[in-house]
Amino acid sequence: MFKIVNKKYVTPITCLMEIEAPRLASSALPGQFLIVRARDNGERIPLTICDFDAEKGTVTIVTQVVGASSRLICHLKEGECFTDCVGPLGRPSDFVEMSDAEIAGMKFLFVAGGLGTAPVYPQAKYLHKMGAQVDVIIGAKNSELLFFEQEMASVCDNLYLCTDDGSKGAKGLVTDVIKQLMSEEKQYDRSVAIGPMIMMKFTALTMKQYNIPLIVSLNTLMVDGTGMCGACRVSVGGKTKFACVDGPEFDAYLVDFDEAMRRQGMYRKQEIEADHKCKIGLDQ
Amino acid sequence: MEKNKSRIPVREQAPEVRAKNFEEVSYGYNMQEAQQEASRCLNCKVPNCVRQCPVSIKIPQFIRKIVEGDIKSAAQIIAQDSSLPAVCGRVCPQEIQCEGKCILGIKGEAVAIGKLERFVADWSREQGIHFTGREAENGMKVAIIGSGPSGLACATDLAKKGYDVTIFEVLHRAGGVLQYGIPEFRLPKNKVVEAEVENVRALGVKIETNVFVGRTVTIDQLMDNEGFKAVFIGSGAGLPKFMGIPGENLNGVFSANEFLTRSNLMHAYRSDSDTPIYVGRKVAVVGGGNVAMDAARTALRLGSQVTIVYRRTETELPARAEEVHHAKEEGIIFKMLTNPVEVLSDDKGWVRGLKCQKMELGEADESGRRRPVAVAGSEFDIDCDVVIMALGTSPNPLLANTTKGLETTKWGGIVADDFGTTSREGVFAGGDAVTGAATVILAMGAGRKAAEAIDKYLNS
Ligand SMILES: Cc1cc2nc3c(=O)[nH]c(=O)nc-3n(C[C@H](O)[C@H](O)[C@H](O)COP(=O)(O)OP(=O)(O)OC[C@H]3O[C@@H](n4cnc5c(N)ncnc54)[C@H](O)[C@@H]3O)c2cc1C
Ligand SMILES: Cc1cc2nc3c(=O)[nH]c(=O)nc-3n(C[C@H](O)[C@H](O)[C@H](O)COP(=O)(O)OP(=O)(O)OC[C@H]3O[C@@H](n4cnc5c(N)ncnc54)[C@H](O)[C@@H]3O)c2cc1C
Ligand code: SF4
Ligand code: SF4
Ligand code: FES
Numbered sequence: 001m002f003k004i005v006n007k008k009y010v011t012p013i014t015c016l017m018e019i020e021a022p023r024l025a026s027s028a029l030p031g032q033f034l035i036v037r038a039r040d041n042g043e044r045i046p047l048t049i050c051d052f053d054a055e056k057g058t059v060t061i062v063t064q065v066v067g068a069s070s071r072l073i074c075h076l077k078e079g080e081c082f083t084d085c086v087g088p089l090g091r092p093s094d095f096v097e098m099s100d101a102e103i104a105g106m107k108f109l110f111v112a113g114g115l116g117t118a119p120v121y122p123q124a125k126y127l128h129k130m131g132a133q134v135d136v137i138i139g140a141k142n143s144e145l146l147f148f149e150q151e152m153a154s155v156c157d158n159l160y161l162c163t164d165d166g167s168k169g170a171k172g173l174v175t176d177v178i179k180q181l182m183s184e185e186k187q188y189d190r191s192v193a194i195g196p197m198i199m200m201k202f203t204a205l206t207m208k209q210y211n212i213p214l215i216v217s218l219n220t221l222m223v224d225g226t227g228m229c230g231a232c233r234v235s236v237g238g239k240t241k242f243a244c245v246d247g248p249e250f251d252a253y254l255v256d257f258d259e260a261m262r263r264q265g266m267y268r269k270q271e272i273e274a275d276h277k278c279k280i281g282l283d284q
Numbered sequence: 285m286e287k288n289k290s291r292i293p294v295r296e297q298a299p300e301v302r303a304k305n306f307e308e309v310s311y312g313y314n315m316q317e318a319q320q321e322a323s324r325c326l327n328c329k330v331p332n333c334v335r336q337c338p339v340s341i342k343i344p345q346f347i348r349k350i351v352e353g354d355i356k357s358a359a360q361i362i363a364q365d366s367s368l369p370a371v372c373g374r375v376c377p378q379e380i381q382c383e384g385k386c387i388l389g390i391k392g393e394a395v396a397i398g399k400l401e402r403f404v405a406d407w408s409r410e411q412g413i414h415f416t417g418r419e420a421e422n423g424m425k426v427a428i429i430g431s432g433p434s435g436l437a438c439a440t441d442l443a444k445k446g447y448d449v450t451i452f453e454v455l456h457r458a459g460g461v462l463q464y465g466i467p468e469f470r471l472p473k474n475k476v477v478e479a480e481v482e483n484v485r486a487l488g489v490k491i492e493t494n495v496f497v498g499r500t501v502t503i504d505q506l507m508d509n510e511g512f513k514a515v516f517i518g519s520g521a522g523l524p525k526f527m528g529i530p531g532e533n534l535n536g537v538f539s540a541n542e543f544l545t546r547s548n549l550m551h552a553y554r555s556d557s558d559t560p561i562y563v564g565r566k567v568a569v570v571g572g573g574n575v576a577m578d579a580a581r582t583a584l585r586l587g588s589q590v591t592i593v594y595r596r597t598e599t600e601l602p603a604r605a606e607e608v609h610h611a612k613e614e615g616i617i618f619k620m621l622t623n624p625v626e627v628l629s630d631d632k633g634w635v636r637g638l639k640c641q642k643m644e645l646g647e648a649d650e651s652g653r654r655r656p657v658a659v660a661g662s663e664f665d666i667d668c669d670v671v672i673m674a675l676g677t678s679p680n681p682l683l684a685n686t687t688k689g690l691e692t693t694k695w696g697g698i699v700a701d702d703f704g705t706t707s708r709e710g711v712f713a714g715g716d717a718v719t720g721a722a723t724v725i726l727a728m729g730a731g732r733k734a735a736e737a738i739d740k741y742l743n744s
Contacts, residue, residue, distance in 0.1 A: 023500050037456060041551060043558040044456075069558055084456040086494035223550070223559075226454050226496060227680050228464075228522035229542035233533060240526065240533065245682065259533055262633045266535045270560035 002036075002082040005058060010147035014064045014115065015074045016050075022057035024049075024087050029096050030123045031217070031249050034059065034087030035225045038072040042083060045069050046222045046244075048119035049088055059087075062118035062147075068274040089225045090248045093123055093192075093215070104131035109181070109188040109212070110156075111174050111203050112138045113195020117148045119217055120194050125155040133157050135186070137177045139199070143168035174199065175206040188212050193252065197264060201257035214252040218243045221264060234260050289392030292321040294399050299613040303584055306468045306553055309610055310374075313396075315355075318403040322350035324388065325395045332385035333397060339729045341365045343382060343397055350400060359408040362401060363415045367440045367732070368433055370409060370476045371462060372725050373402025375574075379605045381725070409479055414486060419446040421488075424742055427452060427512040429497045429683065432460020433724045434518035434715025436484050437731030438738075443487035445739055450512075451489060454496040457549060460520055462724070464549035465541070467578050469585070470607075473548070498686040507710060514710045514738045517698060518731060519683055521716035525675045527570070531627030532673070536564060536635035540571070540579040540674035547582050563588050564670030568638045570624055571674030572596070577607040579672045580616050590616050591666060595623040595643050595656045621645075621656065625663065627671050638666045679717050687711070695720065704734030712738055 006018035024034060028049045035044045051060035063073045076082070095103060108127055112120040117138050128134045134156040140146045141164050153159045161169025162177050170177060174195075192215045193203040200216040207214045220232040220243040227245035234243050237254035241247065295311040296302075302309050313321060325347045333343045342361050349358035362369045378384070378398040386394035426442050428435045431453040439449045457463050459477045471477060485491060497503060497519075506512045524539035526532050543561070546552040550559035563586040569579050572594035580590045592611070594601065597620050601608055612618065621643040628637040642662035645654035684692040691699040691707035697718055704712035714730030716722055 023495060027500055039558075041554075041557045043550070072558070084494050086454060086456070086496060086500070088499055089496065223542060223545055224455065224464075226522070227682070228524070229545050230524050230526070230539040231542045235533060245680075259633075262535060263533065267560040267562060270562070274558065274560065 002085040004076055004078050004080055004082070007076075007078040010062065011064075011145050014062060014145070014147060016060060016062045017076070018058045018060050019082060019085060020057060021059050021085050021087075024085065025052045025057045025059050026054040028052040028059060028088040029092035030126045031093030031096070032088035032090050033225075033248060034061070034085055034089060035222070036061070036073065036082045037084040038069065038076060039083055042072065043069040044084075044223060044225065045073065046089070046219070046225060048217070050118045050121055051125075052122075062115070064115040067271050071275070086225070089244055091246070093249055095123075095127065095190075100130050103127060106189045107133045107187060108135070109178075109186075109191040110134065110136045111178065111191065111193040111195070112136065113174055113193070113199035113203075114140050114145060116193070116195030116199070116217075117146075117152065120192070121148055121152060121155070123192060124152065128155045128157075135181070135188070136160070137162065137174050137181075138169075139163070139174035139177070139195070141165070173202070175202050178203070178206050182210050190215070192216070197257060197261045200252065201261070204252040204255070204257070208253060215249050216252040216255060217248045218250060218255065218260060219248070219264075220260060221266060234263075288324050288388065291324065291393045291396045292317050294396070299610075299615070302469065303614045306585055308472050309469050310399075312406060313399055313403045315407075318350055318400055319353065321396050322347045322400055325351075326387060328387055332387060333382045333395070336380075336385045337382045338723075338725050339365045339732070341382075341401070346404065347395065347397075347400060350404065355404055355407050356411075356413060358404045359413060360415060362404060366725075366728065367437045368480055368724065368728055369401050370405035371433070371471065371480060372728070373398045373400075373405055374471055374476070375466060375604070375723075376725050377604045377723065414483060418444055418487060421448065422446040423448060425450070425510075425512045426738060426742075427503075427506045427510075427515045428518060429503075429515065430460060430518040430520055430715075430717070431458035431481070431491060431493075432518055432520050432715060432727060433462065434520075434717075434727040434731035434734075435460070435516065436480065437728040438516045438518060438714070438735045439489045439731075440484055440487060441732050441735035442738060443484070443489045445735075447739075447742075449489045451484075451491045452495040452497050452501075453491060453493045455549065456493050458491050458493065460518075464545045465575070465578065467544065467548055467582050468553075469581065470578070496682075498682040503683070503687045503690075503711060513742055514712065516704065516731070516734050516738065517683060517706075517711065517713040517717055518715045518727070519680060519717045520727075521677045521679045521697075521721045523678045523680050523696070524673070525677060526673055527624065527675060529624060529626050531629055531635075534627050534629050534635050535633055536562065536669055537627055537671045537673065538562075540569070540575045540672050541677065543579050543672050544575070544582060547586075553582070553586060561586065562670065564635070564668065565589065566668040567591070567670040567672060568593055568624075568666050568668040569672045569674055570594075570638075571676070572601040572603060573674065573676070574603045574607060575676075576674035577603045577611050579674050581607075581611055581614060583670070583672065584614055584616060588670070591619055591668070592616060593619050593622050593624060593638070593640060593666065595621065596653070597621060597645065600653055619666070623656065623658065624671075628665065635669050635671055638668055638671055640664060640666055677716075677721050679720065683717075702733065703737035704730060705737060710741070
């Protein structure tokens with residue numbers, strides 16, 4: 001079960017995997033995620049469903065190594081299996097409810113920060129196919145960490161790249177590119193930002209000045225992913241929400257990002273220890 | 285008759301030893317002890333104990349067989365009414381059920397019915413005895429949603445009647461609360477829970493884990509496209525409640541479900557698990573039920589000093605008497621008539637204390653319990669760096685939201701009659717998903733009743 005049928009590294013620390021999961025593949029929609037376990041005593045790790053092929057019965061995930069468990073995932077080889085894979089979890093993006101006609105006239109701006117490129121891809125692809133105008137900004141630390149440029153280019157109208165060090169595209173942050181586009185008097189009906197929490201926070205601050213609705217996808221800590229534990233709770237508009245069942249997508253202007261960032265770091269000490277042990281283990 | 289007054293004590297790990305490990309607290313009876321305890325039973329003609337057991341186990345009859353040394357027959361008698369005796373013998377609130385009305389309890393101690401039931405179940409498991417009487421396969425497919433006690437019991441009965449049964453479970457291990465909620469030191473996972481699940485598999489029941497019904501596949505799809513003729517919903521009541529007080533989203537505040545799931549399902553208490561768990565120096569657990577006791581005793585075993593905060597008095601504690609007793613022996617501090625009003629933060633957003641209010645008991649409420657009311661000006665702080673909320677749970681609304689024509693109550697419970705019949709044809713439900721958080725034995729009983737109703741429905 002859950003065999004990895006295709007694996008490739010898209011950056012030195014990011015790997016793409018196509019997994020056999022027929023039930024999941026036939027029910028997934030843009031905006032949703034899944035949870036995998038790489039081995040029997042493994043952690044339950046949430047990852048966005050980046051692509052799905054109901055006919056082949058496969059789903060695609062893109063994992064970036066940030067700690068012990070993501071490292072284990074990326075160490076699995078083609079032909080090997082995930083112990084578990086469950087989904088689709090979370091609510092689909094709300095545009096999934098809109099009709100073709102509604103979407104066809106709309107202008108979307110996607111802002112992808114680093115790994116956020118992966119979850120933006122299925123959304124851009126879906127909307128582009130439905131006839132919306134889709135512009136995408138991808139920002140990364142440096143050119144080495146940029147990925148999916150060609151794939152993304154094929155599902156959007158305009159693609160803008162930027163890197164912190166200027167090694168590819170514009171030099172600067174995604175928020176600089178947003179300001180640039182706005183100064184060119186670009187018009188958007190909606191925008192979506194996915195990436196590190198801090199990048200989403202600043203994108204929200206920037207976008208708000210232009211009065212464009214913004215959706216963000218929150219990568220909180222999670223355990224079960226089914227609404228049973230509350231590890232994923234976030235404050236949205238002053239109310240407590242569970243990101244795994246009420247989200248992961250929320251109206252950016254209502255999200256308490258500072259609290260969300262603080263909660264994300266709850267296990268940092270243990271994670272650093274675990275990752276240290278894990279590296280030692282894998283080097284042997 | 286003096287010897288009849290008190291029960292044969294059950295051997296347990298010493299409190300100071302068990303407070304540092306996750307091994308089962310109680311060792312249970314051996315054959316000799318069981319027979320001695322069994323011989324106390326008066327074999328009443330009109331046994332009060334049976335009336336108080338939600339599934340009416342033939343208590344005097346199985347106890348008689350223990351006295352005779354025929355444990356296999358004892359097991360067979362229990363199996364007629366219960367499919368999870370090793371579990372119920374351990375976790376039923378016996379003091380308010382079977383043992384609560386035992387005639388011996390009037391002048392002395394009730395017969396240790398739960399311990400005897402556990403003895404019989406453990407003995408027959410160790411002997412490899414199964415009661416697998418199966419009728420011929422009838423080819424009809426039934427889907428069970430959730431692998432908790434209600435789902436397992438429903439699946440067992442339907443499989444025995446010849447149905448082709450598949451259980452769909454969203455988590456990676458089967459067992460429901462038995463797996464993710466109740467800790468190892470009360471209910472061993474490999475020895476008891478996995479063994480019970482294996483028994484269900486041995487009857488031909490398929491268990492598909494990693495399927496979230498309502499998302500991965502809907503009930504409508506199961507019935508329309510996959511040929512399931514009936515569905516039983518045993519999805520439990522997993523949604524944790526919070527108090528809605530300030531500071532509840534601070535770092536270091538957990539629901540008991542999160543804390544227990546990390547420890548039980550994800551084995552975070554073991555060093556070979558990849559899942560982290562955060563245990564503070566001092567933990568405050570809010571609540572007074574089994575869930576609160578389990579969270580408190582887990583935190584204690586992970587090295588914390590633990591205080592239970594409950595707004596009524598000890599007599600109202602809804603937890604099993606044995607758990608309260610064990611928790612006290614282990615050194616858990618009980619702060620009664622105390623209600624939290626705010627979780628206090630340090631300068632980095634981590635818990636540094638719990639602001640509470642003293643309570644006193646006022647007028648009785650609808651349930652007949654005296655309602656706790658706050659004492660004005662009685663606020664005080666409890667020093668702690670972790671707060672665990674064990675305030676109860678409600679059913680997850682997802683299934684109802686994704687199933688056409690399934691009626692629910694205001695609080696999210698699925699509307700079903702005593703036989704599990706719901707507003708939707710062919711769909712039955714039982715256990716916590718219908719009643720809200722209750723007990724293992726009630727969930728199991730509901731699963732069995734629904735199995736009967738499903739059998740009738742598919743044969744009419
Ligand atoms: C809905 C959702 C979708 C996600 N999609 C993807 C995806 O498509 N690809 C991908 O690589 N990752 C994704 N993530 C994040 C991924 O789950 C985490 O990176 C992973 O759990 C980290 O585990 P670890 O043991 O490797 O790292 P850890 O050792 O647990 O953590 C390392 C560092 O990452 C931070 N971190 C921990 N958990 C998370 C988290 N959930 N999100 C962000 N940072 C975290 C920690 O604070 C720490 O600084 C998603 C998370 C959610 C909730
Ligand atoms: C910590 C704790 C301690 C307890 N202690 C005791 C005790 O000592 N004695 C006692 O009698 N009772 C106790 N209880 C209560 C008892 O465990 C429950 O009443 C009982 O387990 C309910 O059984 P159930 O079958 O209705 O649901 P559950 O045991 O909750 O099982 C439901 C299962 O369904 C799965 N599920 C949910 N939704 C879906 C879906 N959409 N698709 C697929 N699967 C799904 C869940 O993952 C879960 O595995 C305790 C409960 C807890 C939480
Ligand atoms: S099932 Fe529970 S209530 Fe019934 S006899 Fe056994 S322990 Fe007592
Ligand atoms: S009431 Fe007590 S003494 Fe009487 S049959 Fe039941 S267990 Fe035995
Ligand atoms: S991850 Fe447990 S409730 Fe969301």
